[in-house]
Amino acid sequence: MQHHEFYNCTTSIQANATEIELRNAMSRLYYYVYHEILSIISQNKDLSLIYQGLDGSSHKRLQNTFFTYTKRTGKLIYTEISRLLQTLHNLRCDADYELNINIVFSDFNSMLAQLQTLKSKFQMENATAFNINIELPKKVVVIKNTNKQDIQNKPSFSFVD
Amino acid sequence: MLNPQLAIPYCLTSGKKDLSPLALAECEKAIHHLKKVTGDDELTALRYIGLIYAYQNQCDNALDYFEKVYEKSSLVDNFLNIVITLERKGEYLSAINKSLNYLENNLDLEVLNFLTELIFKYPSVTNLGQLNSRLEKIEDTEIRKYFLGRLEKISIHIELLNKVQIPMKSYTLIQNIINITLNFFYFFKGKDFISEEKISIDNELFGKIRIFNADYEDIIELNALYDTKVQQFIEQGKLTLDEYLDILSKYNFSFVIHTESKEEWEKTCATS
Numbered sequence: 055m056q057h058h059e060f061y062n063c064t065t066s067i068q069a070n071a072t073e074i075e076l077r078n079a080m081s082r083l084y085y086y087v088y089h090e091i092l093s094i095i096s097q098n099k100d101l102s103l104i105y106q107g108l109d110g111s112s113h114k115r116l117q118n119t120f121f122t123y124t125k126r127t128g129k130l131i132y133t134e135i136s137r138l139l140q141t142l143h144n145l146r147c148d149a150d151y152e153l154n155i156n157i158v159f160s161d162f163n164s165m166l167a168q169l170q171t172l173k174s175k176f177q178m179e180n181a182t183a184f185n186i187n188i189e190l191p192k193k194v195v196v197i198k199n200t201n202k203q204d205i206q207n208k209p210s211f212s213f214v215d
Numbered sequence: 216m217l218n219p220q221l222a223i224p225y226c227l228t229s230g231k232k233d234l235s236p237l238a239l240a241e242c243e244k245a246i247h248h249l250k251k252v253t254g255d256d257e258l259t260a261l262r263y264i265g266l267i268y269a270y271q272n273q274c275d276n277a278l279d280y281f282e283k284v285y286e287k288s289s290l291v292d293n294f295l296n297i298v299i300t301l302e303r304k305g306e307y308l309s310a311i312n313k314s315l316n317y318l319e320n321n322l323d324l325e326v327l328n329f330l331t332e333l334i335f336k337y338p339s340v341t342n343l344g345q346l347n348s349r350l351e352k353i354e355d356t357e358i359r360k361y362f363l364g365r366l367e368k369i370s371i372h373i374e375l376l377n378k379v380q381i382p383m384k385s386y387t388l389i390q391n392i393i394n395i396t397l398n399f400f401y402f403f404k405g406k407d408f409i410s411e412e413k414i415s416i417d418n419e420l421f422g423k424i425r426i427f428n429a430d431y432e433d434i435i436e437l438n439a440l441y442d443t444k445v446q447q448f449i450e451q452g453k454l455t456l457d458e459y460l461d462i463l464s465k466y467n468f469s470f471v472i473h474t475e476s477k478e479e480w481e482k483t484c485a486t487s
Binding site: 113 | 431468
């Protein structure tokens with residue numbers, strides 16, 4: 055299975071999704087990122103060496119790979135990437151483990167926004183990374199009767215990255 | 216002679232942030248007229264100039280005028296304009312020190328309130344101790360109890376930071392960057408925010424910064440603003456790369472969308 059299927063399965067999320075649907079989508083979104091990053095690391099000799107030499111959980115190793123790479127290259131963008139990986143991981147942990155909080159649609163959108171930021175940063179260095187279209191879930195915009203004309207179909211649009 | 220009240224541009228009184236070229240041109244025109252005011256109304260005019268500059272986020276100019284006003288009139292509102300502007304500029308240490316000094320001789324509850332908020336945002340055991348000593352001068356037991364309660368929250372915050380071994384200096388530097396980012400964003404978009412922190416599953420500190428009435432693009436913009444600010448701080452030598460990497464190994468935060476307004480959210484919290 056290709057890892058972008060993890061992302062694809064989240065694109066059907068609507069504004070009226072249930073909490074469990076949102077939690078699952080946020081979790082799958084993170085694991086899309088996780089596998090994409092692993093793929094990027096495996097294609098870069100320096101990143102691979104760093105990753106293989108690190109201890110800790112697989113998630114921490116991903117984050118720390120880019121922290122270490124910042125020190126090697128002096129390029130702050132890798133710290134920015136690492137910070138976003140941490141953020142996405144923490145948001146996914148909230149979705150998976152924090153059952154005493156409410157997870158709502160805006161949390162899912164927040165995670166999408168973090169993903170978009172991460173994608174933009176990677177694509178500054180590697181145009182082929184995160185080769186997905188990030189689309190905001192569709193919303194019903196307006197239902198309106200006017201004196202002159204009835205609007206028969208609900209118009210809808212999606213925010214397209 | 217121009218009545219300063221008449222010179223206030225509409226954008227400042229309309230209740231909505233308007234930084235369109237037309238609004239900014241009105242502000243410039245207003246400042247031009249207000250600078251000509253002399254006599255009894257001069258102080259009011261200077262204050263309005265400061266407020267107009269603050270409205271445009273020209274903090275240095277705003278501070279300049281607020282200081283001129285304070286030199287002529289030591290009302291607490293004039294003092295507060297100075298320290299609020301200092302904090303907005305990111306000079307939180309200066310804001311804290313000035314407020315502590317002010318409270319040494321003038322026990323004002325608004326300044327105390329402002330300082331307590333500031334020390335919560337930028338915790339420090341030393342400043343907490345100094346704030347505590349100012350509270351001892353409050354005679355009203357209810358008010359003293361109220362502020363002691365808030366100080367207790369600051370102590371708990373410091374304990375949390377110590378628990379995850381976050382160096383206070385680095386933490387307050389990052390908070391400074393985050394707050395400058397958020398203040399800048401609030402200034403231009405009028406979207407308020409509130410932060411909450413907890414210890415994450417990895418035993419690190421994770422902060423969620425809820426932006427009220429935010430949307431997807433706001434989060435992307437905030438991330439970009441924050442990263443730019445970090446870069447500036449590092450280039451200016453205010454923060455080293457090693458310090459930044461060290462703090463990020465123990466502290467992470469996320470800007471998150473909160474679709475309610477702040478008032479609605481506070482109502483929900485109060486009833487739950």
